[in-house]
Amino acid sequence: MENVKVSSELFEELINIRRHLHQYPELSFAEYETSNYIRSILEAWDISYQQVGETGLIVDIVGEKGNGAHIGIRADIDALPIHENTGLPFCSKNEGVMHACGHDGHTTILLGTVYMLNRFKEQFAGRVRCIFQPGEEADGAAEQMIKQGVLDNPKVNEMLALHLWPHIPFGTIGVKDGAITASCDQFKIKIKGKSGHSARPHQAIDAIAISTHVIQALSHLVVKENNPIDPIIIHIGKISGGVASNVVADEVVMEGTLRSLVKDNRIRVKERMIQLVQNLVESYGGKADVMYADGHPAVINDEKVTKVVEETVKELYGDEALVRLKEPSMGGDDFGAFAERVPSTYFRLGIKKENELCYDLHHPQFQFDERIIAIGIEVFTLSVLKRLEEEGK
Known part of the structure; x- marks a missing residue:
């Protein structure tokens, strides 16, 4: 399996991307500048994309070794109507709007995954569809994208998504079979x-x-x-x-x-x-x-797809990095609309640092250590490559 570690050069670029996204958050279905910025990054990397609706984007990374499985990855790009109170030097410049749920991190992680998978496309068969989804904080956004065809042409076989999670230790990955959100x-x-x-x-x-x-x-x-x-x-x-x-x-x-x-x-x-x-x-x-x-709907994780993420985490970081979540969250995520259609898994990316105060999602002081971005990219990238390899045997 290829080395999926994020280089220092790429990581530095991604930090700049994340901080730009954090400074210019936009509410659900109004992510026009966010979408434009994502497109500008993809164009700078010479990676093609398609617009879906007014602000959604999809990027297809097509393997050059022939036909194979079609795996989707989703990241949400919208922010919340919250006045930021973090004191960060790159805090929100849009009054009363904040990335208080980590979607700037999710978007950056998916961009980094696009970059990595594009680098490996000569070495795998199949296709990866990376979905930059608007409006997760509003109802119906995932459902709208599905109706607009993001799971078709060709049909997506499996889906992955993640969420930053302030309730497990930094750098750990939380997984669970079955229901994980309500x-x-x-x-x-x-x-x-x-x-x-x-x-x-x-x-x-x-x-x-x-x-x-x-x-x-x-x-x-x-x-x-x-x-x-x-x-x-x-x-x-x-x-x-x-x-x-x-x-x-x-x-x-x-x-x-x-x-x-x-x-x-x-x-x-x-x-x-x-x-x-x-x-x-x-x-x-x-x-x-x-x-x-x-x-x-609730997000219901598929046992087979979840197992691949588990194996990936242990291969990358060892058994101690894997957290088997004992219970679901009664919070929601519209990724459930994807998981209702195709086998999927949604995992947690731990950001809670020892002896440091960690604010919950949707809090005006929510923030995270940006080193978690590289971990998210590596888990996504290797999980996808492992599944494509398995399906190609």
Whole structure:
């Protein structure tokens, strides 16, 4: 197997790329300059690409030893509406927008992987499709790219993705078979009552009072109607209603998310939640409108593809670098849309350094040691080369 170690010259170039991306973050589906910058790097490397949608890009590295497997790698390129507070000399110049989830790192890692695989293309058969995906922080972005054909022509056989992870030691790689992230659906519940004077509540229908029963019922649904070994989270994150302290509120709006690891459970709880809310509100004399938006599915890792990453990590860095994650995250990632179509694996790249404070994802002080970029590139590159070699035998 070829030497996939990142050279010092390439690493220095990649650090400059990452810092540029970090300084100019853009929100979901508005990554125009980010996409332009990625194209400029690819053009400087004389590597061809295709635009998908307004800001998405794909790069096909075609092996010169003939036909073979077709493997995809995805990186997300969007940022978050967060005001950066890291104090870094290359902190965000776009007010109120920040790469607080490490997508600048993911994008840089995939660019480095493109560079490495392009260098090896004379030595493998098959094809690698590198997908620079917009809008991961918004719903539907991966699904849109799939509908735009990124898994076809020719058909992608397997997929890989990674995420920086502040919950395992720096330089380790976290892997897990089966579910590794949850599905994430969004809902809005509008409770309609009848306004009136607070001195005469019997002449009104109090939407606020009804909403408290709805919240309790949703908690009951999670705790008492769901198998506890298949976790479900129903979270109300926003609630509004009422106009004055002495007026009975005639309307309350609640917004939240439903998260699950099991597809059948997700469907069942969704249906039960809608039924429960409508029946409960009606029992108190009100009416309920439940607007439910299916989000991205859970990321379910394929055992065979995950095993290749495990073997790659041990070959590159030894057994001690491999962390077998004991439990999934109830956070979400729309990579689940890819994993639902083709065998895939999504692994964690540890950034937690000993005796140093490590901020979580989506925190205004989130940052990472850039040496992790080379590790991500090496794991991607060798994993892909190993799979192409295996499929070519």
